[in-house]
Amino acid sequence: MTDDRGAGRRSSTATLDQARDDARGRADTAVEAMPYLPPSASPYAPAGVDPSTLVWAETVAGPGYSHMTVARGTRIRLEDVAGDACAHVVVLSALNPGERLNVADTQKIPWQAYLGAGHPLLSGDGRVLATVVADAAGGHHDAFCGVTTLAGNIERYGAGAAHTATAAGRELLVLAAAKEGLTPRDLPPSVSFFKGVRVAADGALEWTGDGGAGASVDLVAEMPLTVLVANAAHPLDPAEGYRTGPLRVHAWAAAASSPSDPWWTATPERTRAYLNTDQHLLARGIR
Amino acid sequence: MTVTWATHEADYFDRSTAYLPGATVLDHEIAPREGWSGVVRAGHVLTLVDVGGNQSGDCLIYDAADHEVRYSAQATLVAQRHAYLVDGSVLLSNEGDPLMTIVGNEVDRQDTIGGACSKESNTLRYGHHTLFHHACRENFLLEGAKHGLGPRDLVSNINWFMNVPVEADGTLGIVDGMSAPGKRVALRAERDVLVVLSNCPQVNNPCNDFNPTPLRVIVTDPAVEA
Numbered sequence: 280m281t282d283d284r285g286a287g288r289r290s291s292t293a294t295l296d297q298a299r300d301d302a303r304g305r306a307d308t309a310v311e312a313m314p315y316l317p318p319s320a321s322p323y324a325p326a327g328v329d330p331s332t333l334v335w336a337e338t339v340a341g342p343g344y345s346h347m348t349v350a351r352g353t354r355i356r357l358e359d360v361a362g363d364a365c366a367h368v369v370v371l372s373a374l375n376p377g378e379r380l381n382v383a384d385t386q387k388i389p390w391q392a393y394l395g396a397g398h399p400l401l402s403g404d405g406r407v408l409a410t411v412v413a414d415a416a417g418g419h420h421d422a423f424c425g426v427t428t429l430a431g432n433i434e435r436y437g438a439g440a441a442h443t444a445t446a447a448g449r450e451l452l453v454l455a456a457a458k459e460g461l462t463p464r465d466l467p468p469s470v471s472f473f474k475g476v477r478v479a480a481d482g483a484l485e486w487t488g489d490g491g492a493g494a495s496v497d498l499v500a501e502m503p504l505t506v507l508v509a510n511a512a513h514p515l516d517p518a519e520g521y522r523t524g525p526l527r528v529h530a531w532a533a534a535a536s537s538p539s540d541p542w543w544t545a546t547p548e549r550t551r552a553y554l555n556t557d558q559h560l561l562a563r564g565i566r
Numbered sequence: 567m568t569v570t571w572a573t574h575e576a577d578y579f580d581r582s583t584a585y586l587p588g589a590t591v592l593d594h595e596i597a598p599r600e601g602w603s604g605v606v607r608a609g610h611v612l613t614l615v616d617v618g619g620n621q622s623g624d625c626l627i628y629d630a631a632d633h634e635v636r637y638s639a640q641a642t643l644v645a646q647r648h649a650y651l652v653d654g655s656v657l658l659s660n661e662g663d664p665l666m667t668i669v670g671n672e673v674d675r676q677d678t679i680g681g682a683c684s685k686e687s688n689t690l691r692y693g694h695h696t697l698f699h700h701a702c703r704e705n706f707l708l709e710g711a712k713h714g715l716g717p718r719d720l721v722s723n724i725n726w727f728m729n730v731p732v733e734a735d736g737t738l739g740i741v742d743g744m745s746a747p748g749k750r751v752a753l754r755a756e757r758d759v760l761v762v763l764s765n766c767p768q769v770n771n772p773c774n775d776f777n778p779t780p781l782r783v784i785v786t787d788p789a790v791e792a
Binding site for chain 1: 633634638639640641643644647648649650660661662663675679680681682684685686687688689690691693694703716717718719720721722723730732734736737738739740
């Protein structure tokens with residue numbers, strides 16, 4: 280959790296004048312985890328991206344959460360600043376929240392359990408919600424384990440509530456969902472970026488570690504998309520204590536996938552998923 | 567164009583018996599391609615019989631008193647640190663609470679990775695000509711609607727008697743099953759649970775040996791003599 284040294288009593292607040300001055304005097308404090316507004320003013324704008332195209336710029340505390348509804352064609356970069364973040368992500372159609380990430384289809388339909396560049400994040404409705412278009416984390420991701428629970432974190436760390444330093448991922452996703460008008464019903468299984476798990480030959484789930492400081496993934500929203508992110512320790516992280524760190528988010532106006540992108544034609548299943556998605560949006564007049 | 571074939575009766579069928587002794591609370595045969603749902607009381611044992619062999623039974627579980635508390639494949643796999651369900655696996659909720667425990671299992675391993683088939687995903691997997699084939703998601707939605715459940719309540723499910731290996735490079739998919747006529751799995755309810763089952767209608771992959779057959783559901787109360 281970011282240590283905000285500007286918080287707490289700083290001066291007399293006995294009168295309204297004093298209280299107002301004190302409140303206003305707290306602004307312009309820079310801490311590690313905060314949003315950057317306007318997004319074009321982000322001190323961490325990604326290289327090669329025109330800052331004027333940024334629509335979302337933020338450093339999410341570890342533990343912490345964020346959420347945003349973005350337009351089709353938005354490219355979202357998640358960065359594990361120090362190598363200790365884990366981004367648990369749920370994506371839902373902003374047109375119909377009943378259409379949301381389906382982890383089983385995301386693994387089954389590409390015949391591939393492990394997330395990497397070009398992997399589609401599929402809904403249960405035969406469409407692509409988002410595509411992992413770049414992976415600079417060496418495939419250290421996981422679609423098997425999901426998030427920790429309040430009960431589990433109380434048992435392992437002594438606390439798991441959302442506002443504690445050992446917050447459970449599920450508690451954070453419940454809050455992120457609520458801010459988007461959603462409820463716990465709207466939380467399907469999630470995917471996790473920056474911490475890797477593999478299935479051994481005997482079926483055991485094996486920890487493969489992280490992508491290191493500065494690891495990043497880029498997602499492209501293939502339809503109007505609600506993105507929920509919990510930055511919280513991975514449930515299988517073998518670290519002695521609760522491992523977490525800052526997660527940086529930048530998103531900018533780009534383009535949805537097209538037939539010229541290699542992942543569109545990578546497998547026949549994916550081609551049909553993009554065709555279904557395009558037709559769904561075509562009928563609604565969304566380009 | 568609707569594909570409807572299924573085998574309702576054959577000389578190789580084995581309807582078996584309840585896995586554990588106890589008074590019979592319910593005994594129901596789910597016809598091929600159909601859904602079923604019901605509340606199983608805490609302590610009662612649900613035996614699912616693979617009557618015709620290699621017939622996938624797609625399964626979702628909810629806390630009967632609070633449907634927001636539902637089966638979580640991810641929490642279940644994390645707790646056992648293993649990708650398959652076996653004898654003794656505890657089926658956990660999204661809050662990490664035990665919903666049911668596998669107290670008997672007559673196939674090597676059970677799947678909870680592969681998810682349910684749907685009309686829509688069939689179009690991705692097999693082509694757009696399969697959009698009108700019946701699918702588990704249809705059964706889940708129809709059975710769920712009886713209990714106030716809808717698309718927002720569908721999560722990664724269990725596929726009893728289905729075989730989904732994961733290879734070293736991450737390749738995963740449905741291959742020929744390891745079950746046989748009369749094989750059973752038995753689940754003890756750890757609280758009152760709503761169980762929703764789809765007797766899988768899929769005829770485009772080997773999850774039902776390309777031939778949907780019946781599943782028998784027997785619920786027994788081990789605390790009461792038969």
